[in-house]
Amino acid sequence: MxxxxxxxxxxxxxxxxxxxxxxxxxxxxxxxxxxxxxxxxxxxxxxxxxxxxxxxxxxxxxxxxxxxxxxxxxxxxxxxxxxxxxxxxxxxxxxxxxxxxxxxxxxxxxxxxxxxxxxxxxxxxxxxxxxxxxxxxxxxxxxxxxxxxxxxxxxxxxxxxxxxxxxxxxxxxxxxxxxxxxxxxxxxxxxxxxxxxxxxxxxxxxxxxxxxxxxxxxxxxxxxxxxxxxxxFDENVESLNRKIVKNDIENSILQIHDSAKFTLSYVGILEQLRNPENLWKSLKELCEKQPDFANDFELKFVGRIDDKILNNIENSVLKNNIKNLGYLAHDESVKEMENSDLLLITNFPNESSNGIIPGKLFEYLATGKQIISFGPKDADVETILDKTKAGKHFDYSESGEISDFILSLYNDWKSGKSIENSANINEFxxxxxxxxxxxxxxxxxx
Structure with a gap:
């Protein structure tokens, strides 16, 4: 050359x-x-x-x-x-x-x-x-x-x-x-x-x-x-997603019911400056008020979670719903994303962080799974989620709508309805x- x-x-x-x-x-x-x-x-x-x-x-x-x-x-x-x-x-x-x-x-x-x-x-x-x-x-x-x-x-x-x-x-x-x-x-x-x-x-x-x-x-x-x-996201992740999306409705339902738990996963490093406290509060309330949800729900962490955040969650009604896998190799992390129903992404809460787009957002997109995001209003992450119809973005001060969004996805999962997104993400x-x-x-x- x-x-x-x-x-x-x-x-x-x-x-x-x-x-x-x-x-x-x-x-x-x-x-x-x-x-x-x-x-x-x-x-x-x-x-x-x-x-x-x-x-x-x-x-x-x-x-x-x-x-x-x-x-x-x-x-x-x-x-x-x-x-x-x-x-x-x-x-x-x-x-x-x-x-x-x-x-x-x-x-x-x-x-x-x-x-x-x-x-x-x-x-x-x-x-x-x-x-x-x-x-x-x-x-x-x-x-x-x-x-x-x-x-x-x-x-x-x-x-x-x-x-x-x-x-x-x-x-x-x-x-x-x-x-x-x-x-x-x-x-x-x-x-x-x-x-x-x-x-x-x-x-x-x-x-x-x-x-x-x-x-x-x-x-x-x-x-x-x-x-x-x-x-x-890399092409090999996209091709893996396409294999899943191409499954017909019957196979998709079988795949969903093979998963024993409705799983919300966070993959990566989670520190105190990006702690979605209202999410944990909403999940606690859902587990207290909805026995079926409490029985079916799994909160999965893949990566490094701040000890104080983890201790707070473990000392609550969510303690029996936690699956903490710790840091995994990248390919294993991608598998855990695939084996989830809802993926969590968090950003810093202040307006100056509007432009931060965590890299894992794109791997999340490639899985076709729904995404729940926390960060400042009008963030670039929100723009991408709206464009791809891949999930919902919340301000850190919001609370009630969080429970409604999660419960809606859970009900779809419970009924066997596919909750994956199908928007075009090729540009990423x-x-x-x-x-x-x-x-x-x-x-x-x-």
Whole structure:
């Protein structure tokens, strides 16, 4: 493949990293060659991942070139002093009265002493290494993907060193506009520095990618040449769904009745900042008032659920309805999605989170199952659910309609009626999205 069609992707998360952060560029790397681009991965040799999923290494294309250098991170030291650092590294926070002094101190240190984040020590060595590597291999297009947003500073440094370089900054989550930013206990000078660095990335990147419509719009308002390329689902998940959808009504009914429980599942990490308390309240009330529902209902967790959330649910009428499977490999997680009747997705409650579209939403869509979502009003997730007719979105303050929605689906399940959605979701397939990305890359070369 011609040198002009090579693209170097700078990413912290790469197999065997688990969780949603690794999926986006793993899938882009899989399909980019089909559209005339050769991806090359640059990633740490010795990263400190909050989650590990060895099965994802099987999905790495065999001919993909991967370049690695060492990184030094302070997390391993911090974890010796506080378990909260493991949660923090995985994007989880203790909030309010649940915060211990050690937790508050570690968050303050992280927000003010490690700007933009604790992977900052990889910036200068990477700029030095990649300047030489890019030049020697005649690569003039790079992508940096964050968080961690320190990786964008690698791109910023290379852009200044190599003026002809085309640089795409991919924001899987926003920087200063993400909901937990206000929980970092930043001093005014630290806040100013974060915002200056973010602005510099927006203004110097040739192209800024956002994973949601709202984020792209906000980035443009802040000086970025921003486009939206959402996350999506892989073709193998879609084909699995099609096999299910093609079943005739009789087989669908048999399949439904083979499932002994009406199952509501949450797959992923659930922390206190995205805790749908009114959902738990509605489920408790349904179990108390509807004996049949209480007998048929199963609340399934796949992933990492905050201990305080789990303890609260376990110390209630729902304790006998819980099935907590813990973290599973990605392919096993997809199977658990398939073996559910209703899938839960949660977002941060404030308006600034309208643009967050969790990556698992698209895998949820591919299963054809109904989805119940919690987040701010008019969120991008709500737009997608309305467009695909795949479920219902609720504001965190809503309560009564939650019970009505769940009870309606339960009654359909009880009567043997299919409760799957059938809307067209092809535009969210990884291959279609990669074609869109490839076109953006090609346009940059002109």
């Amino acid at each position: 011609e040198n002009s069609k090579k693209v170097l992707i700078v990413t912290y998360y790469w197999p065997p990293a688990g969780g949603p952060g690794v999926q986006r560029w793993l899938k882009f790397a899989k399909y980019l060659p089909e559209f005339g681009w050769e991806p090359i991965i640059y990633t740490p040799e010795n990263p400190s991942y909050p989650l590990v999923d060895e099965t994802l290494t099987k999905e790495v294309p065999k001919n993909l070139k991967i370049v690695k250098t060492n990184i030094w991170e302070p997390y391993q030291i911090a974890e010796k002093f506080s378990k909260s650092n493991k949660k923090f590294k995985g994007g989880q926070f203790d909030v309010g009265k649940n915060q211990s002094f050690i937790s508050k101190l570690s968050i303050f240190i992280r927000g003010n002493f490690f700007i933009p984040d604790a992977r900052k020590f990889w910036i200068k060595p990477s700029i030095k290494f990649l300047k030489k590597y890019l030049t020697e291999n005649q690569i003039n297009t790079i992508v940096t993907t964050g968080p961690p947003h320190s990786l964008h500073l690698i791109g910023l440094g290379l852009k200044k060193e190599l003026p002809n370089l085309k640089w795409i900054a991919d924001f899987r989550d926003p920087w200063t506009e993400i909901s937990y930013y206000k929980h970092l206990k930043l001093t005014s000078s630290s806040d100013k520095k974060h915002r200056q660095l973010e602005k510099s990335v927006f203004e110097n990147a040739d192209l800024t990618l956002a994973t949601s419509y709202t984020d792209a719009e906000n980035f443009r308002k802040n000086g970025a040449n921003a486009f939206c390329v959402t996350n999506g 397939s990884r291959k279609e999205l990669t074609q869109k990305l490839a076109q953006l890359l090609t346009d940059l070369k002109r």
